């Protein structure tokens with residue numbers, strides 16, 4: 001699996017469960033590849049930040 | 065009599081399939097032809113494969129190579145039209161020219177994703193959202209629209225597809241492009257300017273507007 005494919009799967013995983021073999025291939029690639037690991041973490045954070053923004057977690061920050 | 069006719073047809077088809085030089089040349093030709101319309105090499109190869117398999121399934125006697133070739137190409141043409149109708153053209157080709165990668169699919173030097181600071185490690189939520197909003201505004205309209213439907217509205221993929229009238233695979237491409245662009249933009253515009261934080265209150269409204277505009 002190359003980085004392009006791995007990053008596509010990392011994105012897809014945010015939207016739907018991957019098949020077992022795809023999941024394993026992606027995991028193996030992420031173990032070896034720092035860049036794709038960064039990409040995967042960044043897009044997860046994108047989603048997490050949006051969720052905590054919506055759920056009002058940001059208000060804690062504002063009060064500080 | 066009938067089995068005789070069938071075996072004649074079969075041998076006519078197999079004669080072409082067994083000619084390795086001719087077949088590989090034909091296959092190359094078909095792939096080049098397909099790629100003028102569908103730039104994804106993998107999809108192009110799949111379609112060519114389907115068209116060739118069609119030649120086996122729909123057994124028919126061929127007078128010679130030229131007849132066989134034109135018949136297979138006619139089949140290819142139909143497969144391509146089916147594919148374009150099913151996929152919609154523009155987004156399908158969008159994923160291929162991913163400028164972030166080289167020909168082997170490895171990250172280009174300048175596109176390598178860098179780790180972000182975690183909000184827990186001192187990054188303020190509101191700053192994150194300011195930059196996100198800035199970056200969302202730079203996205204092509206359809207990317208921003210589906211990204212916000214998915215991540216902000218939390219809609220399921222099937223629902224987004226119905227709403228925007230695109231196929232599931234187009235949606236995945238759009239979401240991928242959106243995330244790739246956002247990911248890049250966020251890294252390039254990482255602001256630590258506290259003044260930006262004052263904009264935070266307007267963000268929620270702006271985000272809602274982005275979605276309404278898209279719809």
Ligand SMILES: [Zn+2]
Pocket residue numbers: 002003004006029033034035036037
């Ligand atoms: Zn990689």
